[in-house]
Amino acid sequence: MSNTAWAIVELVDLQAVYWQLTFVNDFVVSHEGEIVSQSSRQCSTAIVLNTCRGIFYTDSEELKAALSVSAKLYKFEVSIKEIARNGTILELNRHVCELAEESVIGIIDGTGGQSTEFIQALCDILELPHVTIKHNEIKENSYILNLHPSSMAYNMVMEKLVARKEWEEFTILYLKGYSLIRTNSLLKLNTHNDRYVVTLRELRGNDYRDVLIGAKESGYVNFVVDCPQENVPIILKQAQEVGLLADEHSYIFVSPDLFTLDLERYRYGGVNMTGLRLADFEENEDLWNFAYNFNKEFVYAREADQLTSEILLIHDAVLIFSKATEKMKYGLQRPEGLSCENGTSWNHGSSLLNFMKTNKVDGFTRTLTFNGHGDRHNVIFDVLELTPAGNQTIGTWNNNNLTISRPILAGSDIVEETIMKNRTFKVLIATSAPYGYVKESSDQLEGNDRYEGFTIDLIEKLSEILGFSYEFEVELEYGTKDPQTQKWNGMIYQLMEDKADFAICDFTITSLRQSAIDFSTPFMSLGIGILYKTPSKQPPEMFSFMAVFSKEVWYYMVLVQLGLGVIMIFVGRISHKEWQNPVPCIEQPEELSNQFSFANSVWLIIGSVMQQGSEIAPIALAPRLITSVWWFFTMVIVASYVGTLVAFLTVEKNVLPFETLEELYKQKSISYGAKSKGSTLGFFQHSPNPILAGMYKKMVDNHWLVGTNDIGVAKCENETYAFFMESTSLEYYKERHCDLLQVGDSFDSKSYGIGMKKGSPYKKYIDYGLLKLKESGEIQKLKNIWWKEKRGGGKCGIKRDEEQKQLGLKNMLGAFVVLGVGCLIGLSISVIDMLWGVFKRTVKYNTTFKFELIEELKFALKFSGDIKPVKRHQKSQDSSDSVAEAEAKDEIKSLQHITRIVPNTLVLVWLLLNDVNTADIGDKQLVVKS
Numbered sequence: 024m025s026n027t028a029w030a031i032v033e034l035v036d037l038q039a040v041y042w043q044l045t046f047v048n049d050f051v052v053s054h055e056g057e058i059v060s061q062s063s064r065q066c067s068t069a070i071v072l073n074t075c076r077g078i079f080y081t082d083s084e085e086l087k088a089a090l091s092v093s094a095k096l097y098k099f100e101v102s103i104k105e106i107a108r109n110g111t112i113l114e115l116n117r118h119v120c121e122l123a124e125e126s127v128i129g130i131i132d133g134t135g136g137q138s139t140e141f142i143q144a145l146c147d148i149l150e151l152p153h154v155t156i157k158h159n160e161i162k163e164n165s166y167i168l169n170l171h172p173s174s175m176a177y178n179m180v181m182e183k184l185v186a187r188k189e190w191e192e193f194t195i196l197y198l199k200g201y202s203l204i205r206t207n208s209l210l211k212l213n214t215h216n217d218r219y220v221v222t223l224r225e226l227r228g229n230d231y232r233d234v235l236i237g238a239k240e241s242g243y244v245n246f247v248v249d250c251p252q253e254n255v256p257i258i259l260k261q262a263q264e265v266g267l268l269a270d271e272h273s274y275i276f277v278s279p280d281l282f283t284l285d286l287e288r289y290r291y292g293g294v295n296m297t298g299l300r301l302a303d304f305e306e307n308e309d310l311w312n313f314a315y316n317f318n319k320e321f322v323y324a325r326e327a328d329q330l331t332s333e334i335l336l337i338h339d340a341v342l343i344f345s346k347a348t349e350k351m352k353y354g355l356q357r358p359e360g361l362s363c364e365n366g367t368s369w370n371h372g373s374s375l376l377n378f379m380k381t382n383k384v385d386g387f388t389r390t391l392t393f394n395g396h397g398d399r400h401n402v403i404f405d406v407l408e409l410t411p412a413g414n415q416t417i418g419t420w421n422n423n424n425l426t427i428s429r430p431i432l433a434g435s436d437i438v439e440e441t442i443m444k445n446r447t448f449k450v451l452i453a454t455s456a457p458y459g460y461v462k463e464s465s466d467q468l469e470g471n472d473r474y475e476g477f478t479i480d481l482i483e484k485l486s487e488i489l490g491f492s493y494e495f496e497v498e499l500e501y502g503t504k505d506p507q508t509q510k511w512n513g514m515i516y517q518l519m520e521d522k523a524d525f526a527i528c529d530f531t532i533t534s535l536r537q538s539a540i541d542f543s544t545p546f547m548s549l550g551i552g553i554l555y556k557t558p559s560k561q562p563p564e565m566f567s568f569m570a571v572f573s574k575e576v577w578y579y580m581v582l583v584q585l586g587l588g589v590i591m592i593f594v595g596r597i598s599h600k601e602w603q604n605p606v607p608c609i610e611q612p613e614e615l616s617n618q619f620s621f622a623n624s625v626w627l628i629i630g631s632v633m634q635q636g637s638e639i640a641p642i643a644l645a646p647r648l649i650t651s652v653w654w655f656f657t658m659v660i661v662a663s664y665v666g667t668l669v670a671f672l673t674v675e676k677n678v679l680p681f682e683t684l685e686e687l688y689k690q691k692s693i694s695y696g697a698k699s700k701g702s703t704l705g706f707f708q709h710s711p712n713p714i715l716a717g718m719y720k721k722m723v724d725n726h727w728l729v730g731t732n733d734i735g736v737a738k739c740e741n742e743t744y745a746f747f748m749e750s751t752s753l754e755y756y757k758e759r760h761c762d763l764l765q766v767g768d769s770f771d772s773k774s775y776g777i778g779m780k781k782g783s784p785y786k787k788y789i790d791y792g793l794l795k796l797k798e799s800g801e802i803q804k805l806k807n808i809w810w811k812e813k814r815g816g817g818k819c820g821i822k823r824d825e826e827q828k829q830l831g832l833k834n835m836l837g838a839f840v841v842l843g844v845g846c847l848i849g850l851s852i853s854v855i856d857m858l859w860g861v862f863k864r865t866v867k868y869n870t871t872f873k874f875e876l877i878e879e880l881k882f883a884l885k886f887s888g889d890i891k892p893v894k895r896h897q898k899s900q901d902s903s904d905s906v907a908e909a910e911a912k913d914e915i916k917s918l919q920h921i922t923r924i925v926p927n928t929l930v931l932v933w934l935l936l937n938d939v940n941t942a943d944i945g946d947k948q949l950v951v952k953s
């Protein structure tokens with residue numbers, strides 16, 4: 024048996040009751056328990072006592088409550104029997120047969136599925152009208168009325184909706200064990216037409232997340248959900264958890280009760296949800312009364328639009344019986360002696376059923392008419408869509424026709440459909456340039472036309488996106504909190520007290536203000552800057568030629584020269600060619616001399632910097648290379664210096680009397696101020712920094728504050744006055760007052776936002792609109808118009824920066840790098856040269872390499888003594904060889920030595936690797952001794 028809730032309602036034939044009452048009682052007890060006179064009973068059949076007996080599952084509270092309320096409404100007495108949810112067919116059989124024996128005239132069946140089939144079979148035998156409220160497939164020629172719309176009706180709506188949404192791919196999500204009878208025509212789309220891609224996904228168990236994740240990964244974004252209403256909340260919840268309810272996703276729910284759920288949490292996600300509704304809420308007072316009574320009966324209060332179709336259909340079922348029995352009361356005979364055992368049936372059953380089929384009744388689920396089979400004829404559905412503004416009826420299904428009164432929106436478009444639409448808001452503005460101005464016009468302007476400016480255009484753009492209207496009101500005070508009364512004034516007060524909806528101007532977002540009102544997402548960023556008059560030009564300073572290079576460059580140049588001096592000495596001392604015979608006429612000198620003394624090296628370096636040269640000329644390769652690189656370096660440096668020097672010596676500079684806040688604070692002759700009651704002043708007021716706090720005190724004590732930015736700017740121009748102003752406004756005034764400039768950089772960072780009441784429901788829409796405008800570059804466009812073009816923009820043109828740019832380390836880095844690399848190469852060459860010399864001496868004097876190397880380095884690193892004794896020179900008086908010839912011979916010897924050593928070493932390595940002890944090399948034998 025089906026596990027769904029079910030109800031059997033027994034309706035006692037009112038005729039029988041009437042007869043009973045006539046014979047048995049003089050008085051009739053109404054359902055309200057009042058004693059009414061027989062005469063009143065006779066004149067009004069409406070109060071004839073009927074009984075409505077219902078059988079429900081113990082937990083079907085809603086349906087029980089619905090039956091009670093409906094019974095009371097149509098003057099039935101209600102009597103409810105309860106059965107366990109897991110009742111058996113036998114139990115069901117017993118109940119139906121008992122009811123038949125008790126002469127009921129019809130059965131309202133709330134079960135569905137197999138149970139309905141079973142009841143239907145019994146009712147067919149007994150010829151008792153059987154009214155179902157759940158979705159069932161009914162057999163032909165049965166004694167049944169199906170109040171729930173037929174599968175055919177659902178199939179037709181679904182097909183039309185899918186076509187209307189122009190879906191070519193979609194996934195049907197259905198519950199395991201639940202037939203796809205309401206959507207099978209969608210499945211056929213796939214087979215009939217290649218254009219459609221229809222996927223089926225079965226939701227199993229209690230956790231549908233795996234299936235939903237699979238659906239998400241497939242990349243398809245359109246879904247038809249066909250499952251019982253009780254499963255919809257969990258499917259929605261889990262779909263949201265796996266990210267399947269985003270902007271791009273679109274759903275059609277087959278259940279006619281989707282919109283009885285609280286969909287608040289899905290409203291703003293951008294998902295498009297379309298569903299159907301059976302009930303007609305439009306001006307349906309009876310339905311609202313029913314909901315009121317239902318709430319009195321049922322523990323959980325529900326709004327009328329939260330009543331499910333099953334609840335409403337219970338009402339409609341009772342209504343159908345009520346109307347039929349009312350109209351047929353004299354033509355019906357109470358069923359007598361009906362029994363399941365002997366197969367008797369009720370002769371009047373078919374008349375009652377046929378009457379009910381044709382009798383037009385207006386129920387809560389609209390007009391109840393039926394076709395010959397007992398299916399509802401011409402079902403009317405409302406088509407609803409979930410939008411951020413709530414549930415909206417977008418069309419109807421009537422006469423087998425889908426009429427959409429508003430285009431079905433894409434997910435992202437829905438976001439624009441807001442609760443702000445068609446509403447008029449009061450917007451506070453300030454006449455503060457360039458955010459808001461009073462328009463200059465020869466005509467008499469009225470309403471919003473009186474104003475123009477950046478924020479006026481911004482609100483206009485927002486209203487286009489969000490569909491609202493607005494009225495401006497000028498408020499010059501933005502809002503400050505009185506420290507005594509703790510009360511706000513100005514715009515903040517107006518917003519807090521609901522006297523206005525939004526405030527838009529150069530409204531700075533501060534934490535204090537945010538404690539009282541909400542701000543939208545920022546639409547402009549800024550900081551505080553100092554506006555000051557451009558000072559008169561001053562002739563160049565005495566040492567301006569030094570300013571060509573930055574300090575670092577000078578420091579590095581001195582360092583480089585010292586470093587290079589040391590390198591030159593070292594390289595000179597280790598390069599053996601630099602050791603020359605000081606007295607050329609002596610062929611075999613005792614000593615050699617080296618020109619790279621400290622003085623000579625420095626002289627060589629400075630001589631080239633000064634472009635004068637010197638007589639010192641390097642002989643060996645390494646010193647020559649290093650010297651060449653140095654010359655290149657000096658060439659670059661000198662050319663750069665000379666090229667820039669003229670500008671430094673001639674350009675007159677604006678010499679500001681202060682460049683930082685500290686310097687301004689120390690100035691005695693310059694007054695400074697900010698806009699009173701503005702956030703700029705608040706910055707100084709609440710700063711823990713002693714300088715800023717001191718400045719605040721001075722500004723207040725000396726009455727240096729001004730009422731508006733315009734006054735501050737005028738003071739700047741005409742007095743020795745520095746004005747603290749927000750960088751955005753500063754930029755605006757600089758464009759129009761060419762004698763003003765910003766001193767230094769901005770020294771804090773904040774933003775402007777649109778102010779609104781705390782917890783305003785419009786904040787998210789305003790944020791959304793602002794983000795859209797930012798992303799599309801509209802805000803920047805408006806800024807360019809109001810800052811640079813309109814109202815005198817572009818007057819000062821582009822101010823050319825006449826100040827010559829000092830050459831810093833960054834500019835000269837390349838030359839330093841070339842010098843560094845050149846020195847490294849030179850050093851490497853000289854080291855190789857030194858090692859070669861050391862090696863030659865090793866061979867010549869038969870000493871070790873290490874010994875000679877240490878000796879050489881010791882001498883080189885002494886950095887003193889530019890005379891070197893010619894060590895152990897060849898004593899051969901009679902030899903006519905010069906020292907040079909001797910050295911040349913030495914070199915040949917060394918080379919011979921190398922040519923012997925290298926093959927021997929290779930052979931030795933080969934012996935060791937191959938574990939062999941002897942090898943023949945020419946006429947010699949090499950023996951490895953362990």
Ligand code: GLU
Pocket residue numbers: 501529530531697698700701702703704747748749
């Ligand atoms: N934007 C400021 C405020 O919101 C006014 C201008 C200023 O203080 O510099 O109060």
